[in-house]
Amino acid sequence: MNPLQKVAAIILCMIFVLMVFATILVPAPYARQFRDAPNAGPSTAHPLGTDALGRDSLSRLLYGTRVSLLLAPAAALLSTLIAALLGSAAGLLGGWFERIVLAVTDLSLALPWLFLLLTIRAMLPLDVPPMVSVIIAFLMMGLLGWQASVRVICAAARGIRDSDFLLLARSSGCKPARLLLRHVAPNLRPLFYAQFWISIPLFILTEANLSILGLGVMEPMPSWGNLLRGFEDFSAVAANPWRLVPLILLVIVVMSFQLVLPSQEVTQ
Amino acid sequence: VIRRVCVVLALTLVLCWPSFVGGESTSQTGGELHFCLRGEPKTFNPLLVEEDASETIRYLTGGVLIRLNRQTQVLEPGLAVSWKVSPDGRTIKFHLRSGLHFSDGTPFTSEDVAYTVKALMDPQLHSPTGDSFRSGEGQVDVQTPSLDTVVITFPAPVAGLERLFDQVAILSAHSQKKEMAVLGPFYVADYSPGSYVLLHRNPNYWKKDKEGKPLPYLDSIRLDIQRNRDIELLRFRRGEIHLINALDAEYFDRLQKETPAAAHDAGPGLDSEFMWFNQVPAAPLPEYKKNWFRTTEFRKAISMAINRADLSRIVYGGHAHPAFGPVSPANHFWFNAALPVPQYDSVGALRLLARAGFRLEDEMLRDSSGNRIDFTVITNSGNKSREQMATMIQQDLSQIGIKVNLVTLDFPSLIERMTRTYDYEACLLGLVNTDLDPNGQMNVWLSSAENHQWNPKQAKPATAWEAELDRLMRAQSSATNDKKRKSDFDKVQQIVAEQQPFIYLVNKDAMSAISPAVMGSSPSVLDPHAFWNAELLRLGADPALGAQK
Numbered sequence: 001m002n003p004l005q006k007v008a009a010i011i012l013c014m015i016f017v018l019m020v021f022a023t024i025l026v027p028a029p030y031a032r033q034f035r036d037a038p039n040a041g042p043s044t045a046h047p048l049g050t051d052a053l054g055r056d057s058l059s060r061l062l063y064g065t066r067v068s069l070l071l072a073p074a075a076a077l078l079s080t081l082i083a084a085l086l087g088s089a090a091g092l093l094g095g096w097f098e099r100i101v102l103a104v105t106d107l108s109l110a111l112p113w114l115f116l117l118l119t120i121r122a123m124l125p126l127d128v129p130p131m132v133s134v135i136i137a138f139l140m141m142g143l144l145g146w147q148a149s150v151r152v153i154c155a156a157a158r159g160i161r162d163s164d165f166l167l168l169a170r171s172s173g174c175k176p177a178r179l180l181l182r183h184v185a186p187n188l189r190p191l192f193y194a195q196f197w198i199s200i201p202l203f204i205l206t207e208a209n210l211s212i213l214g215l216g217v218m219e220p221m222p223s224w225g226n227l228l229r230g231f232e233d234f235s236a237v238a239a240n241p242w243r244l245v246p247l248i249l250l251v252i253v254v255m256s257f258q259l260v261l262p263s264q265e266v267t268q
Numbered sequence: 269v270i271r272r273v274c275v276v277l278a279l280t281l282v283l284c285w286p287s288f289v290g291g292e293s294t295s296q297t298g299g300e301l302h303f304c305l306r307g308e309p310k311t312f313n314p315l316l317v318e319e320d321a322s323e324t325i326r327y328l329t330g331g332v333l334i335r336l337n338r339q340t341q342v343l344e345p346g347l348a349v350s351w352k353v354s355p356d357g358r359t360i361k362f363h364l365r366s367g368l369h370f371s372d373g374t375p376f377t378s379e380d381v382a383y384t385v386k387a388l389m390d391p392q393l394h395s396p397t398g399d400s401f402r403s404g405e406g407q408v409d410v411q412t413p414s415l416d417t418v419v420i421t422f423p424a425p426v427a428g429l430e431r432l433f434d435q436v437a438i439l440s441a442h443s444q445k446k447e448m449a450v451l452g453p454f455y456v457a458d459y460s461p462g463s464y465v466l467l468h469r470n471p472n473y474w475k476k477d478k479e480g481k482p483l484p485y486l487d488s489i490r491l492d493i494q495r496n497r498d499i500e501l502l503r504f505r506r507g508e509i510h511l512i513n514a515l516d517a518e519y520f521d522r523l524q525k526e527t528p529a530a531a532h533d534a535g536p537g538l539d540s541e542f543m544w545f546n547q548v549p550a551a552p553l554p555e556y557k558k559n560w561f562r563t564t565e566f567r568k569a570i571s572m573a574i575n576r577a578d579l580s581r582i583v584y585g586g587h588a589h590p591a592f593g594p595v596s597p598a599n600h601f602w603f604n605a606a607l608p609v610p611q612y613d614s615v616g617a618l619r620l621l622a623r624a625g626f627r628l629e630d631e632m633l634r635d636s637s638g639n640r641i642d643f644t645v646i647t648n649s650g651n652k653s654r655e656q657m658a659t660m661i662q663q664d665l666s667q668i669g670i671k672v673n674l675v676t677l678d679f680p681s682l683i684e685r686m687t688r689t690y691d692y693e694a695c696l697l698g699l700v701n702t703d704l705d706p707n708g709q710m711n712v713w714l715s716s717a718e719n720h721q722w723n724p725k726q727a728k729p730a731t732a733w734e735a736e737l738d739r740l741m742r743a744q745s746s747a748t749n750d751k752k753r754k755s756d757f758d759k760v761q762q763i764v765a766e767q768q769p770f771i772y773l774v775n776k777d778a779m780s781a782i783s784p785a786v787m788g789s790s791p792s793v794l795d796p797h798a799f800w801n802a803e804l805l806r807l808g809a810d811p812a813l814g815a816q817k
Contacts, residue, residue: 121677122677
């Protein structure tokens with residue numbers, strides 16, 4: 001581990017500790033409204049100030065971190081697994097299977113997902129607790145967010161399909177499943193990692209957009225997504241720069257994850 | 269030679285004189301006013317107007333017999349010098365101004381009024397404006413005893429008849445230009461779909477100012493079609509447009525910080541925000557929840573437990589006022605001033621709930637069968653104010669042990685649940701009200717009406733108080749005496765306050781942005797807030813906003 005990686009690892013550890021002990025550390029419950037202090041600046045009572053309804057911003061940030069850092073990677077993992085399985089198999093096997101997978105991917109990319117998501121939301125029952133609605137939102141993202149990754153992974157798998165080491169493995173009688181798991185997947189692992197890390201901030205932002213449409217994390221539960229919705233009012237952010245903290249935290253977390261990861265050269 | 273030069277100079281002076289002294293007669297000096305339409309005008313036919321953009325054009329171009337003064341809320345003579353409604357409320361007689369002409373020069377006579385009224389009542393035309401006049405079976409009779417007299421007789425009494433003529437722009441019976449020939453202060457000179465509508469000053473407009481100068485002062489109005497409110501505000505701040513007719517509290521505060529002189533808050537408007545519980549018998553809800561929602565004490569307790577003052581102060585930044593009931597205090601005549609002021613009282617709410625068999629156990633409210641009181645409020649997604657109000661209501665009701673979930677839905681899904689499947693528990697929405705008269709609310713209060721949202725389209729009234737609402741609304745709509753109508757509608761407001769089928773939350777203020785360069789503006793609480801006196805507006809220089817004359 002180089003020094004930069006160590007710093008990134010320490011930052012991530014600290015954020016995870018904060019996330020785990022959020023319940024103890026927060027100055028106030030995340031949903032409690034201090035109605036005499038809406039949009040307040042930082043103070044000893046509210047170190048990061050309050051939001052438009054007077055809720056403590058630090059408490060909401062810590063709880064929001066817990067929601068987003070647990071569920072966005074879970075959704076990213078699900079979508080990357082689907083993409084890895086379909087993309088690697090399609091690239092390795094080629095032929096009709098590859099054509100079908102890519103056709104389904106193209107079709108899926110062409111579908112108006114926004115309207116489908118709205119339809120799905122309209123069909124869901126209304127009286128679901130906020131936590132269940134959060135899980136449903138991220139599950140939908142995980143199940144529907146694999147298409148772009150499939151194309152990338154499939155192209156990479158196609159690139160190594162005729163490589164010497166695979167030829168050798170095949171000539172040694174290696175079965176397709178073993179080929180996929182023992183030879184193709186390890187070679188594509190950096191790509192899987194990249195797709196996974198790229199998906200995390202993407203899902204966090206998608207959740208923010210879905211919240212606007214009533215599909216994401218519902219009030220009063222915080223998430224990075226709905227905390228980032230505060231940026232709609234840019235002039236308010238300019239006047240209260242501490243509101244940038246959720247964005248800064250998002251950038252730090254994503255960068256730290258990228259740095260902590262073993263680089264492609266190392267994994268190969 | 270000198271004499272010849274003098275003659276030439278004199279001739280030149282004589283020839284040029286009209287352009288020096290008479291310039292004002294052909295062009296005004298009021299400049300060109302710019303503002304935005306928030307959508308494409310669907311029609312220029314004033315009888316077919318349904319949406320805001322067309323309504324703006326109708327207001328600025330249409331000449332009406334009687335005009336409602338948006339500031340005093342009093343009816344004033346327009347194209348009619350005087351009018352008289354018969355005691356039975358079926359006939360109205362107008363005396364028209366003589367010597368007037370449409371914008372294309374066609375003379376205005378009683379024939380034009382007769383032509384307009386017949387078109388308005390033509391069932392083939394499906395005029396939304398005409399719907400207000402349909403009082404009963406039978407034909408409308410229009411007599412024109414002279415060129416300046418019109419007598420219109422309806423088959424049945426029409427309540428508030430003369431007020432309805434504020435919406436009827438008179439069409440020309442003879443002009444080749446049809447609806448483009450107008451009697452209002454401006455006429456449509458150019459229209460580029462998706463881009464702009466250009467209105468020019470009507471040289472034949474009848475009104476004059478106190479000094480006898482012809483109105484309007486403005487030479488033209490350019491209405492840019494702009495749906496995006498952020499861009500609209502940005503353009504206002506750059507000085508590219510001179511006014512924004514309706515502003516949200518958030519935009520208002522932003523503007524007030526930058527240009528206090530441009531931000532105008534005219535006080536509580538007619539619009540209200542409210543929530544209601546689903547009382548539809550066929551709704552797919554557990555029976556015990558339906559019982560809560562049908563209990564008057566439950567609804568009243570919820571109403572008492574909501575802190576409306578906080579909603580107004582926090583969500584609307586103080587640009588809203590706690591709502592009393594279905595009529596805003598801005599509606600001077602119809603508002604029932606005897607209604608009790610809504611008070612936040614969570615202790616009183618708990619007392620009321622206890623009386624109805626609810627009990628608070630471990631900070632959770634339960635009904636007499638032990639069911640925990642929780643419900644889901646739906647509202648339309650993307651409306652930040654409503655989401656914030658619902659979140660605040662969540663906290664207010666948690667104080668009395670009620671758990672509230674909030675779900676935002678896209679508008680079509682919301683309407684589907686409200687009007688077809690009835691699969692919801694409570695809903696928070698708002699009402700944009702442009703009509704002062706209670707007849708505009710017939711489709712809300714009659715138990716058979718579609719917009720009787722808590723339990724629409726009832727074959728017969730489900731409760732005694734709804735039957736009484738039906739009776740009172742019908743009585744006021746058929747009465748011709750305003751005092752009697754007011755008395756009936758006061759009782760309607762009283763019943764609504766007692767039963768709380770709609771829990772009124774706030775009345776939003778009427779806010780607008782008007783550049784200091786615009787002279788003669790006087791924002792009103794009634795729509796159009798910023799340009800209701802368009803003929804009296806003119807532009808001066810305002811370098812701060814970059815407005816140009």
